[in-house]
Amino acid sequence: MKCVLVAIGWENIALQALSAMLKKHGHEVDLVYDQALFDDKNYLCIKWLSKIFDQKDLVLQKIIELEPDLVGFHVQSVQYQEMRDLAKSLKNYYNVPVIFGGIHPHSAPDQVLLSDDPSVDIVCLSEGEYPLLELCNSIDTGKIDYSINNLWFRQEGGSLIKNETRPLIENIDELPIIDKELFAPHVSIPYSYLSTPSRGCPYVCNFCSLSFLGAEAKRLEGPRVRERSVDSLLEEIKIHIKKYNSDWIDFRQPVMSASKNWTVEFFGRYKDEIGLPFRCFTHPLLVNEPAIRAMHEAGCYAVQMGIECWNEEIRNNVINRSDTNEDIRRAVEIFESVGQPYALDYILGLPRLPVKQADGTTRPPTPEETMESIHEELLGFAKFLTPLKHCYRIAPFMIQYMPGTSLIEHGMATGDLDIEEVQRIEEGLHGNYMAEGSMDIHPKRLRLLQGYRVLIRFMSFLPPWAKKLLLKLKVYNIFWMAPFRVFITIFDLMVAVRDKDATTYAKHYIWWFKKRFDKNYHLYMFKKRKKFKPLSKVYELPENGILGEKISTGWKKTEPSPLNILKLDDELSSISEPDLQSDTSLTKEHPITK
Ligand code: B12
Numbered sequence: 001m002k003c004v005l006v007a008i009g010w011e012n013i014a015l016q017a018l019s020a021m022l023k024k025h026g027h028e029v030d031l032v033y034d035q036a037l038f039d040d041k042n043y044l045c046i047k048w049l050s051k052i053f054d055q056k057d058l059v060l061q062k063i064i065e066l067e068p069d070l071v072g073f074h075v076q077s078v079q080y081q082e083m084r085d086l087a088k089s090l091k092n093y094y095n096v097p098v099i100f101g102g103i104h105p106h107s108a109p110d111q112v113l114l115s116d117d118p119s120v121d122i123v124c125l126s127e128g129e130y131p132l133l134e135l136c137n138s139i140d141t142g143k144i145d146y147s148i149n150n151l152w153f154r155q156e157g158g159s160l161i162k163n164e165t166r167p168l169i170e171n172i173d174e175l176p177i178i179d180k181e182l183f184a185p186h187v188s189i190p191y192s193y194l195s196t197p198s199r200g201c202p203y204v205c206n207f208c209s210l211s212f213l214g215a216e217a218k219r220l221e222g223p224r225v226r227e228r229s230v231d232s233l234l235e236e237i238k239i240h241i242k243k244y245n246s247d248w249i250d251f252r253q254p255v256m257s258a259s260k261n262w263t264v265e266f267f268g269r270y271k272d273e274i275g276l277p278f279r280c281f282t283h284p285l286l287v288n289e290p291a292i293r294a295m296h297e298a299g300c301y302a303v304q305m306g307i308e309c310w311n312e313e314i315r316n317n318v319i320n321r322s323d324t325n326e327d328i329r330r331a332v333e334i335f336e337s338v339g340q341p342y343a344l345d346y347i348l349g350l351p352r353l354p355v356k357q358a359d360g361t362t363r364p365p366t367p368e369e370t371m372e373s374i375h376e377e378l379l380g381f382a383k384f385l386t387p388l389k390h391c392y393r394i395a396p397f398m399i400q401y402m403p404g405t406s407l408i409e410h411g412m413a414t415g416d417l418d419i420e421e422v423q424r425i426e427e428g429l430h431g432n433y434m435a436e437g438s439m440d441i442h443p444k445r446l447r448l449l450q451g452y453r454v455l456i457r458f459m460s461f462l463p464p465w466a467k468k469l470l471l472k473l474k475v476y477n478i479f480w481m482a483p484f485r486v487f488i489t490i491f492d493l494m495v496a497v498r499d500k501d502a503t504t505y506a507k508h509y510i511w512w513f514k515k516r517f518d519k520n521y522h523l524y525m526f527k528k529r530k531k532f533k534p535l536s537k538v539y540e541l542p543e544n545g546i547l548g549e550k551i552s553t554g555w556k557k558t559e560p561s562p563l564n565i566l567k568l569d570d571e572l573s574s575i576s577e578p579d580l581q582s583d584t585s586l587t588k589e590h591p592i593t594k
């Protein structure tokens with residue numbers, strides 16, 4: 001059978017993993033990729049430019065032209081609304097089951113699989129390799145198997161089937177090597193090679209989507225962190241590097257690495273067997289000298305580490321990180337002594353702690369107490385940054401609440417979030433952390449945070465003596481008065497010039513931009529739009545699972561036998577007038593046909 005996978009915004013390892021599994025078992029896989037130029041939900045979002053380059057109609061056209069048997073969307077929260085719209089449009093023209101997978105459907109499956117909206121038929125929770133394979137195998141037999149674990153189904157009429165979640169895959173080496181080829185026509189793999197060497201994270205920071213995956217792993221009694229073996233990871237990299245000749249490697253796993261021995265062994269061999277510069281991520285509690293030295297000697301040009309909050313009480317009690325400020329100092333001293341360049345991440349706008357009252361109860365902090373606590377925290381952090389020499393980038397972001405994470409409860413308790421805001425978060429309608437983040441906070445507090453954001457960003461490229469002077473003379477007070485966007489853009493650009501990550505991102509953008517003028521590319525700017533005839537009824541999964549006949553407009557359900565027609569007549573007579581009307585409204589002409 002043919003499965004079409006859909007991605008928006010950036011290269012996607014999840015789809016490469018799924019594709020490898022399906023292809024290994026003889027299924028056909030295609031990718032429809034929308035770079036979403038200037039609205040990639042990653043870093044660069046310029047609304048007016050994104051409108052000029054918006055080619056959603058071509059994305060839809062491409063999916064329909066491929067005549068798939070199943071369409072799978074990878075959905076992160078920031079992409080949810082767009083993906084849902086795309087699925088809805090697709091079903092106006094083509095009869096096909098739609099499956100949503102990825103962290104967003106996993107975090108909010110009930111919000112995605114709605115009984116009153118047939119846009120999404122199936123949701124995949126947790127890991128998708130085996131469930132998707134089993135689903136495709138069942139489609140091959142002509143009848144959907146509704147008992148596949150990890151999958152939730154929506155059937156004709158809106159009834160839902162919610163299957164159990166299976167344990168996590170213990171040995172991820174057993175999975176086939178990811179299918180990089182899938183993305184080769186769409187992203188420039190030679191610029192940078194994206195790899196995720198492990199799954200899961202040993203920590204449970206409650207602002208992070210991985211925290212509830214951790215809780216889920218515990219419930220399923222499986223191991224939370226699963227690492228590829230050194231041999232298997234080196235093999236994957238060697239095969240692909242030979243093919244794509246990439247400039248550097250971007251190790252994008254939660255933390256590299258949960259095990260000191262693995263790190264020392266892997267990077268000891270990496271140096272001789274691969275030897276390319278790379279970047280990776282860590283956590284203050286995982287930083288130890290042998291591991292950092294092994295990484296540094298192997299060509300690590302940057303380690304990225306989250307500090308997230310300099311107020312120890314908030315770090316421990318609100319965001320659920322157990323590291324102390326001393327642990328962070330110790331980790332940073334190791335980077336400094338080894339001479340390892342590093343980048344630090346920071347979250348602005350975290351909820352404050354409730355205030356304890358004399359009678360033992362608590363109350364939310366007052367606006368004044370909140371402002372005071374922010375000043376204290378961020379000036380303390382700025383002072384901590386002053387002597388650092390090898391920290392080449394400090395990235396302060398606005399808090400973006402992720403669906404399903406328990407930080408939301410703290411936000412509610414302190415009044416930072418209300419129920420409507422939470423609903424917006426679960427529907428993927430919240431702001432990106434690169435911009436204003438999730439909250440609709442008081443303008444005074446926002447201004448204060450923006451001022452500190454500029455100050456901390458500015459400190460990224462100052463030598464220690466200049467940072468000291470800046471703080472001593474309080475020159476930074478100017479940042480509270482200046483236009484935030486102008487300042488942050490200037491400083492972002494200054495940091496970006498010497499940041500390999502940012503320069504590669506810029507190179508990718510130019511590459512993508514050129515693709516829009518390549519006649520053979522599916523998102524060619526001037527490509528002729530096809531007209532598709534709208535269907536009279538939106539496709540829904542048949543109750544008996546039988547898919548019927550495959551024609552150019554997708555699955556055509558088998559005509560009911562004369563016996564069933566009699567039954568159907570009875571059913572139809574019980575449908576009320578408004579129901580029939582709402583059905584015909586689905587035949588309205590869609591913009592693509594205009
Ligand atoms: C690598 C990575 C990236 C890479 C590549 C993106 C990618 N998805 O491959 C880059 C750098 C581009 C990136 C960017 C962003 N990322 Co990111 N990223 C990750 C990271 C570290 C690993 C993802 C990964 O490769 N996992 C390995 C694969 C195999 O596992 P998986 O993704 O869980 O997929 C499995 C299942 O979910 C399921 N599945 C997934 N998709 C589908 C689809 C179908 C049809 C089916 C059936 C199943 C299925 O099957 C897969 C295989 O088992 C995760 C954290 C994490 N560990 O998950 C964050 C994470 C996914 N990123 C996150 C975010 C917020 C972003 C950004 C928005 C941030 C930003 N502004 O920079 C952007 C969005 C860019 C974009 N448009 O894609 C959040 C998402 C939170 C949320 N609720 O949406 C995560 C979870 C990090 C976090 N700690 O919260 N990211």
Ligand code: SF4
Binds near residue numbers: 202208209255
């Ligand atoms: S250490 Fe990083 S990846 Fe792990 S739970 Fe915390 S924020 Fe998420």
